[in-house]
Amino acid sequence: MQARIFPHHGTLVLLTLFLALSCILTACNDGKSTREQRVRDSAVFKIEARDIPLTAELSGRVSAFRKAEVRPQVSGILQEQLFTEGSLVKAGQSLYKIDPDTYDAEVESAKAAVASADATLHAAKLRLDRRIALLRSQAVSQQAYEDARAEYLQAKANLEVAKASLKTAEIHLRYTDVLAPITGRIGKSNVTQGALVTANQADELAVIQQLDPVYVDMTQSSFALLVLRDRYAAGNLVRPGDDTSTEVTLTLENGRTYPLKGELKFADITVDESTGSVLLRSVFKNPDFVLLPGMYVKASISQGVKMGALLVPQRAVRRDPKGNASVFVLANGKAEFRPIVGGDMVGRFLMVNEGLKEGELVLLEGIQNMRPGMPVNQTNVLTVDTYGKSRD
Template sequence: MVAPRRAAPSSLLLIGPVLIGLALLAAGCDEAPSGATAAPASPPPPSVTVVTLRQQEIPITSILPGRTTPFRVVEIRPQVGGLLRDRLFTEGEAVAVGQPLFQIDPAPFEAAVRRSQAALARAEAAVGAATGTVNRYRTLARAQAVSQQNLENAEATLRQAQADVVSARAALDTARIDLGYTRVTSPIAGRTGRAGITTGALVTASQDEALVTVAQLDPIYVDLTQPSAALLQQRRDIAEGVLRRPSADLAVARLVLQDGSDYPHAGEIQFSEVIVDQGTGSVTLRAVFPNPDQLLLPGMFVRARVEEGVTNRALLVPQRAVSRTPRGEPMAFVVNGEGVVEQRVLRANRAVGHDWLVTGGLNPGDRVVLEGFQRIRAGSRVNATEGSVTAAGS
C-alpha cells in the first residue's frame, strides 16, 4: 500500500495569502455602492475681533532726558587785595542780595580815604587862594596897575587849582569804593557753596581762585536733549496744522525725578539751541522750573514729559494688535470690506498710554485685528466681530 504524498511546506505558505486575498475581494464585490461618496465639508472661516480706527484729538508728549543747572551762578572774587579777616556766612546757607560774605582788613583803605580827603582839602584851599588873586588882578588890570599877562597867568593858576579839586574828589571816590570792596557781598540771592579760602589768607584783586560760589536755584534751569530730526518733524507738524500750540518754542514740561516720582511743579520750555551737536545729532532745549523747596539741585539727572501740542488726526492702535515682521518692522492685520485679511507694515514710533500712535500704513476706517490674529494669515477669509478698547492712556 502506497502512503499519500504530503505537500511541501513552501507550497502551503503561498496558498494561504492567495486564499485570504480572494476572500476579501469577494466581500468587496458583495457590497454594491449605494451612491457617490460625499466630499468633506470645508471648515468655517476663523473668527477674529477687530477695532475700527477713527481719528482722535489727543495731546502729544515726548520723554526727553536732561540735567538741572542753576538759574544764575556767581563766583565771588575779591576786588581789592588784603588780609581776609572774617567769613560772615555759613557754608551752604541761603543768602540775600547784598548780604556780606567776607571782610578784608579795611585799615589800609581807611587811611587811603583820609589821605584823599586831605588832598581834596588842599586843592580846595588852592582854589580859594587862586580865586582871590584873579579877582584882585582883574581890578588892577582895569586900572592898568598890572599887565594883562599877569591877569592871564592868575586865571590859568585858578583853572589848574579847580582841576586839582576835581582830581582830588575822584581820588577820594576811588578810595571810598576800595574801602567798600573790603566787605565782600553777594550780588545775587542764592545758596552758597564751600568757601575756597580760609580766614587769615592774603587775597589779591581778581585772583583766579574764587572765595565762594553762590548759585540761584529758584527758579532752576533744566537742559533737555532732543534729536534734531524729531525737532524738525515737530516744527513741520506745527506749520502744517497737525499739531496745535501757541508757539514752536514754548511748551509745558513736567519732570520725573531719578527715583521715579513726579516733580510737583510744571515748567516751561524757553528756547531751543540754534546749533546741532555734531557728535550726537541733537539739540538742547532749555526749560525753567520753579524750585521753592530747593528739591532740584544742580547736576541732577531728570526726565521731562514735554507737551508738544494737540493733534486731532491721531490714529491709535492698541499695542497688543501690533506685532513684528521678520525684519523687525511693526505690522498689523487689517480686514478689508470683503472679509479678507491684509498685512500692513506700520510707521509707529510713539507710544500713547497702551496704544501706538500710527503715522503711516493705516487709514481712518480700517478694521485692525485685535484678537485672533494667531489663527490667520494674509489672504485668508475671516469672520470679523467689532470689539472695544479702553481709552488711550488708561
C-alpha cells in the same frame, strides 16, 4: 511534496503596503486640513479716530536761574566770614570782611590831599582877583593876568583830581566788606579766616545760586525739530494751545513726577556741530528746592495734537526681519493680512499713518500663528478706553 512558488506574490505584497500607506497619508492630510480650518477665538480691537496729544521725551539737566561767583575786589587779609554755608543770603548782605586798615589810611590821605588842593585853589583865586583889579588900572601887564588865571585853573583841576582820588579810596574801603551780589543759596566757602586774598583773583570765595525758579536745559536733535515744523506746516499736527507757551512736565531720577509744571522759554538758534542737537530751555518754580543744579531729569514737552489719529495696540503688531509692521484684520469672519505704516508711540499704542481705516477690527490673540484666510470667532471688542482695563 514540494511547495509551489508564486512569482507575483512579492509584487502583491508591495502593492498592498503602498495602498495602505497612501490611505494613512490621506487621512493625516485631511486631519491637518481640518485643524487648520478650525475656527479660532480672538478678541478684537476697534479702530477709532481720536484727537491725541503728542509729547517728546527729552533728557535734561537742572541749572540755577542766576549764578554769581563771589570774588574780592581788593587785596588783603580775610578777617571774618559772616555767613553760614548752605544758607539763604540776600543781595547786599555782608559775606566776608577784609582787613580795612590800609584802605582807611588811604582814605585819610586822600582827604588831606583834597584839603591841600582846596587851599591851593583858594590862594590862586585871591591872586587872580588882585590881577584883575590891577589890570583894570593898567598896573600889571596882560601876561601877568594870564599867568594868574592859568595858575587858578590848574589849582581847580588839582582839586578835582584829589576829590576823585578820595572817591576811589572810599570805594576800595567799601570793597573790604564783600557783599552778596544776588539773593540765593550760598555754597561752601573756599577760604578761611586769615587767608590772603587778591583783587579779582581767579578762584572764587564762594558761589551763590538762585534756585527758585530754576532752568531745565534739554537737547533735541535738529532732525526732530525739522520733522515737527513740517508736520505743523502740513496741518498734520495742531499746536498746543497758545503758540507762545508750551507746557513741560518733569520726571525725577527716582521716577516720581515733579508736581509743578514748567514752561518752555526758548530754543537756541545754533546747532551743536558735535551732537547735531539744539538746546531747549524751560523754567520751573522750585519753592521747596527739590530741583538742584546738575540734577538729571526727564522732560516731557507737549508738541501738539494729532487730529483724527488711529491707534492700535502694540501687541497686535507683527514685524518682519526688515522691521515692516503688519496686523491681521477681521473681515467677513476671516483673518486678513494688512501691512501698515506706523508713526509715534502713544503709551501702549502705535499710531497708524497708513493701512487701517476707522471702524476696522484688528485681531489681538494668536497672531503669531495666524494665516490669511483663517476663520476667526470674535469674542470681545475692545477700544482705547477699555483696552487698558483688559489683561494683555
